[in-house]
Amino acid sequence: MDKYDAIVLGAGIVGVSAAIHLLRRNRSVLLLDKGLPGEATSYGNAGVIEREGFYPIVFPRGLGELYRIARNEEARLNYNRRFLPRLAPWLLKLRKATGQRGIDAYAEAMNPILSHAAAEHGSLAGKSRAVEFFRGTGWLKGYRSIASFEAGTKAHLALADHFGVRYQVLSNHEIVDLEPDLSPVFARAVLWPESVSVSSPGGVTKAHARLFELMGGAFAQGDAQSLRRENDLWVVDRASGPATAPDVVVALGPWSMDLLAPMGYRLPFAVKRGYHQHFRPRGDAALDRPVVDVDHGYVLTPMRQGYRITSGIEFDERDAPPTPIQIERIMPQARALFPLGDAIEREPWMGARPCFPDSRPIVGPAPKHPGLWLDFGHGHLGFTLGPATGRLLAEQITREMPFVDPAPFSALRFGR
Template sequence: MSAIPEARRYDAIVLGAGIVGVSAAYHLFRRHRSVLLVDRAEPGEATSYGNSGVVEREGFHPIVFPRRLGALMRYARNDEPALHYHLGHLPAVSGFLWKLRAQSAPARLAEYGEAMNPILSHAAAEHGQMAAKARAVEYFRGTGWLRGWRSREAFATEAAPLIAACERYGVKYEVLDGHDVTDLEPDLAPVFARALFLPETVSVSSPGGVTKSYARLFEAMGGAFAHGDALTLRHERELWRVELADGAATAPDVIVALGPWSMDLLRPLGYRFPFAVKRGYHQHFRARGDAALARPVVDMAHGYVLTPMRQGYRITTGIEFARRDAPPTPVQIARVVPQARALFPLGEPVEPEPWMGARPCLPDSLPIVGPAPRHPGLWLDFGHGHLGFTLGPATGRLLAELITREMPFVDPAPFSAVRF
């Protein structure tokens, strides 16, 4: 990508070129702002590359702290596929976990659903609008996705809140039995006793490819991209300045969209949000013979997603609590691969080692989108947790509307930084 003249002035600088930052840059540029997008790497190569590529419609229930003693003891053994932790890291996340426990109360979960429904109802359309302009529609599948349970008892207990939320918010769903599942996906083994089919959820064959397409669209429109170090950001003479690989840039507005690296910049500025990073892994596999899947499948008992990607069939794992930059410990991949092989005829892995990424999370599972409380011209767009790919274009639009003082298309109050 092209270099930029030294100390060039922009209306806005967006720090971070994942799906969240690219979307914010795009929406600001559409509103006639000159925008510079800055990252150390190329767009779409970090968290935006390694997710399950799903644009959820029914994301009304976040990951919660286990409230039953049996579940808590099971996770404490540290041998569950859905959760792995580094024992030495637990003191560092204890405050986050305590707040997560409080946010897992039923009343809080109801508030979460009320806050999320308006923006989730726009998520697929916001992607669609950008994808059409970016010529990225080829990545998208309107085939919905499956959430499968291996026992009727687990389905009755665990699916009930999701079904109730779908009915409350008018989201389509179908309850399938084992025969229905194999009718829909003939190459799945009959291991699910019950499943939910969510037809309004959209998925993609390459989330990294989608993000790169959106970034190319932003540049083709006239936006600028540069490599630079976000941690060089400083405030001088009512402008924000960031050092680039070739020169520097200034702007009155700067957007922090650094995902799991956001607090590296914000802590020195005095912000103490209850932030944690959840690491995750994926690996691609070939299918045996001519086996195929048309849509992502969630194995609810084992906490992984199996989804068709351009690189192969991607298995994404659950949560790992560890230092963000600690060496990878992909034990969860090893735990779920046998379960995935029992579900679908997977062949050999495409890559020799699993990929590792990090999810930026807040205990109420809502992102922060809006102005920083104490620094004029500093804007925040991070903390999307497990819904970053889903929400990136929608929160990018919301942030751009706030910066340009338009009427926001959804209520921004639930996403305000002042809630902390």
């Protein structure tokens, strides 16, 4: 039976980052996943490290927006009506958590760690030889009317001013000057130059996983559900036999509660599904940065695999069959925005995002079990925050002074 100082369950960007940060603190670490690093949630996203992600996903309050959502014809949001009764308690918590007080609390909690996100990525990328994936061109959020720009940016830009985060409001002509191959469909756009993007989030995660092994970490495939407590140690099973450690980190993303619920944890957890698909450009059309079509709820971003379109949110059972209707709804708008050619994959890829109603992850000790640590629930900011929360968790495990206040990310905010 192999003994380690720590076992990390989950080899996405969150788990890999936590494992590296523990290695850096002279801990022996086993990283365990049922698959290979970077091939699940960490593969399918827009690849943006958001500096301005201090505005949460909010529950809609306007009657017009609620009516459109009720019709279930939105590209930004799709849901299975039969799933709504099970989701309703979480939605009510979301509504409570995203009033003005909740939005302000989220911004104050998230801004410190978001201010370090790009630097923490850079710290790992420099060692893992992943720098080639990164580009410092920011990203562009476009609005198709002056009305939608004013409604969608007022509060967000006020927070940016408050925290000193740079942005640039662009007119229709300035948008096309910046990205000449975009059609002039946006009335206004906001350029966020401090955000960073990558051409392959899965590639970045795989590069970090290779670094982890080069540093002396051990990776194995196995079932996190085999976790159990024996003689004050945590034990997991691998093909080569069991492994033990006094500390174990749950970084299983949307699968985290599969492990934690049977252990007695009742956290207000939900999963948001999403889709992406890659397309070839027509001719020599190109983009230098990700572009968000805010009114229609998708991101168009240049990736190594092609031009990736990522959809908005879908609420359904995590493991229900894919229903990529949002990609179908998006495509006419996306083709009108940018000269897209043929799809590269036959079917869209589907993934899931683990979310709490206050949009903050849990990063810290589990309240009921000594040596059990939690690092999940990052929502749409998993790729953004993975290296930063990995550092924050490792600092708590090794009893260092945390580089940001961990209290806003404590599991105790939801009770014991």
